[in-house]
Amino acid sequence: MGIRTGAQYIQALQSRSPEIWLEGRRITNVVSEPVFKQPIQEIAKLYDMQHDPQYQDSITHICKETGERVNNAFLHPTTYEELMARSELFEIYAKSTFGLMGRTPDFLNVVVTGMAHNGWFLDQYNPEWSVNIKNYFNYIRDNDLFLTHAIINPQNDRSKNSHGQKDMFTHLGAVEETPDGLIVRGAKMLATLAPITDEVIIYSFPGFAPGDERYALAFAVPVDTPGLKLICREPMQDGKRSQFDHPLASRFEEMDALLVFNDVLVPWDRVFLYNNVEAANLLYPKTGIAQQPAHQSGVRGYVKLAFATEVACKLADSIGVDGYLNVQNDLGELVQNVEVIRSLLRVAEYEFETTASGEVMPNAAALETIRGMLPKMYPRAIEVIQIIGAGGLLMSPTGNDFNAPEIRSEIDKYYLGRDGVDSLERVKLFKLAWDLCGEAFGQRLVQYERYYTGDPIRKRAIFYNGYKRKAKFSMVDEALSVTNEFVKDQPKLAK
């Protein structure tokens, strides 16, 4: 089939009935549920862009294997040009949502592309696993599917491993093997956008210890597989608030869900890894499934940071405060942060790395630096919006107030901005800013940037330890060499 349209994506959602729970209600028709309606439209738009002549050549290509047109997320990059074809896709998709939706279909499609093309890794443990992931890759590519994923255990007692939790199946684990497949039980989090996806893929960040064998798993199943429950967090909008009052929150909320597996059967051909702690721990660092999606995250994060920076600048200009030195200092800092991320992305792409199997990967150090810096830069951009908007952010009237003739003249008089900025323009801008910096929707966006890639503190520590393993510190040795002769009888220290 190749690339789907938005209508085909929505039709597929309508054809299934996954077990979705939202505020204590079982959702029977996800497409007509107000909370999901607009986010579904935003994803459908991405599918439609694949057919739009303005974007088609930038975000899709003809698959060499099938001759069909498929999305660039399924392009296995072996050249710089192919890496950039993916970069272009990431940027076009991110701009379509101002970077506010992190788990658009390209993200996990890139993960599966990476996993499937690193079959050598799974082959070492079980050749069937690499065949399974390759077939799965072909399936999602040719049907243009949208995946969610859950790679974290539920947050119960983090001081204990999976096998040390109170109940053996709090964390998702294998219960038994059957001729048809593996029976799995327990929960996994945090499956962003799960209710409006086609398939669920499970694997894990490293961290398994001996004894965790039953939890060392990777597999994929359709989102409506019997026994799989999706328990949504509280929504941050009800789907009925106006786009005037909440121009971002009303459109771009990504629902997050806990996935509960109640003795779910995973067919053997959908098992990619099982019962192997070493393989589960090495899958993420060894196969590029960290590096390739970090390219998507970096580009998307760049767009989101640039968007928040634009909002801060427009806000300051609209009320005539951007002539003040303190405000210029804050805004200049944000613009420089955007430039830092843009530059790091270019380094990641120009200084690409080619693996032994010929896969071109964006430069790991540059991507990891983005991963380390965005969790600080994005919250800072939001803080600057809060500081510049100050009390005004809390004072916006609603769209209905503009439509009430009895107060319209007061609204127009007391809500206008600097010369040339009328009340409507100023209020619209402040509402946009409040969605980003005040609403629960905006707070989730901050939390996403802090944690989407794992704990930023531990990630930075891993980054430093990797640097230290390779570093020679030769400049320091060279600088100290002039002092070598000064002290007589220097102790000979082992290097």
Ligand SMILES: Cc1cc2nc3c(=O)[nH]c(=O)nc-3n(C[C@H](O)[C@H](O)[C@H](O)COP(=O)(O)OP(=O)(O)OC[C@H]3O[C@@H](n4cnc5c(N)ncnc54)[C@H](O)[C@@H]3O)c2cc1C
């Ligand atoms: C909005 C959002 C969307 C997300 N979407 C997805 C998704 O689609 N799919 C998915 O799989 N995941 C998703 N994630 C999950 C993300 O991967 C995790 O939030 C992240 O890995 C951190 O894990 P945690 O939330 O369980 O925090 P925890 O690991 O429980 O950490 C809690 C606190 O304890 C500290 N801590 C915990 N353990 C240690 C330790 N061993 N050493 C030192 N300090 C420790 C941490 O530093 C942190 O301060 C999402 C997260 C967010 C916020």
Ligand SMILES: Nc1c(O)cccc1C(=O)O
């Ligand atoms: N956060 C990630 C994820 O959820 C899946 C794959 C990779 C990442 C990452 O940031 O490395």
